[in-house]
Amino acid sequence: MSVAVELRGVSKSFGDLPVVQRLDLDIEAGAFVSLVGPSGCGKSTLLRMIAGLEDPTAGTVTIGGASPAELRRTKRLAVVPQQPGLLPWRTVAENARLLLEVNRRHQPADHPDPLELLDEVGLIDFLGAYPHELSGGMRQRVALVRGFALGAPLVLMDEPFAALDEITRSEMRDLLARLLERHPATVVFVTHSISEAAFLSDRVLVFSPRPAGVAADVTVALPRPRPPELEDTTAFVEVCAELRHRLHGAMYGATS
Numbered sequence: 001m002s003v004a005v006e007l008r009g010v011s012k013s014f015g016d017l018p019v020v021q022r023l024d025l026d027i028e029a030g031a032f033v034s035l036v037g038p039s040g041c042g043k044s045t046l047l048r049m050i051a052g053l054e055d056p057t058a059g060t061v062t063i064g065g066a067s068p069a070e071l072r073r074t075k076r077l078a079v080v081p082q083q084p085g086l087l088p089w090r091t092v093a094e095n096a097r098l099l100l101e102v103n104r105r106h107q108p109a110d111h112p113d114p115l116e117l118l119d120e121v122g123l124i125d126f127l128g129a130y131p132h133e134l135s136g137g138m139r140q141r142v143a144l145v146r147g148f149a150l151g152a153p154l155v156l157m158d159e160p161f162a163a164l165d166e167i168t169r170s171e172m173r174d175l176l177a178r179l180l181e182r183h184p185a186t187v188v189f190v191t192h193s194i195s196e197a198a199f200l201s202d203r204v205l206v207f208s209p210r211p212a213g214v215a216a217d218v219t220v221a222l223p224r225p226r227p228p229e230l231e232d233t234t235a236f237v238e239v240c241a242e243l244r245h246r247l248h249g250a251m252y253g254a255t256s
């Protein structure tokens with residue numbers, strides 16, 4: 001289950017500071033779209049507007065025909081933040097079930113079973129463990145499960161793996177790809193990692209420095225499913241090179 005996201009003339013300013021300017025963007029249902037761009041260009045602000053956590057100064061965001069506020073209200077939108085934000089007094093299983101418990105009214109009948117999700121991310125032996133007993137990577141796996149437990153058709157992620165070491169980070173990336181094969185959703189994903197964006201995405205939007213505008217819209221045509229060995233292929237290396245080139249162009253104005 002997934003939904004399309006539509007931005008029309010979206011602008012955002014904080015006081016005199018324009019952060020996003022007249023942005024039109026269509027994200028097709030079921031797509032995995034990454035946002036990359038220089039630090040401070042407005043990626044998180046954009047994601048927060050799609051999440052309904054921040055209102056645009058002008059323009060509209062529509063998700064499957066509804067407003068972000070409506071999606072939030074009916075719990076059809078999940079946000080996976082950079083820090084896992086688990087409740088320290090609840091076990092792994094209890095943290096994973098949290099959103100289902102507090103949203104009984106809007107639980108879709110076909111939401112995934114949190115225990116099955118925990119099994120899929122390799123945490124079945126840690127159901128009774130508390131967050132302080134887990135490694136950083138394990139905590140972020142619980143946060144991923146929590147993001148998927150409502151079966152939301154739109155999942156928004158802001159650098160979810162940025163705090164992890166490189167090896168754990170690529171494990172998380174593979175886990176996320178596998179989770180999405182079983183539990184499809186539209187995903188908007190902010191990252192500073194070119195290879196992460198290339199590996200996961202159907203499409204990568206490269207943003208210009210603030211105020212954010214789309215400097216390049218790159219389709220990643222690599223076949224799915226994408227096994228970890230994909231990284232060693234020429235096709236993958238070429239996608240990364242193109243993204244790096246586009247990012248460099250967006251930042252320093254180089255032409256292709």
Ligand SMILES: Nc1ncnc2c1ncn2[C@@H]1O[C@H](COP(=O)(O)OP(=O)(O)OP(=O)(O)O)[C@@H](O)[C@H]1O
Nearest residue numbers: 014017019037038039040041042043044045046210
């Ligand atoms: N609540 C706020 N109040 C005032 N200014 C803000 C607020 N949130 C963001 N900004 C400003 O908006 C600009 C864009 O910030 P944003 O967090 O969207 O950038 P980003 O692209 O996510 O950067 P990074 O890659 O470093 O996370 C920055 O100049 C920041 O100072």
Ligand SMILES: [Mg+2]
Nearest residue numbers: 043044045158
């Ligand atoms: Mg950010």
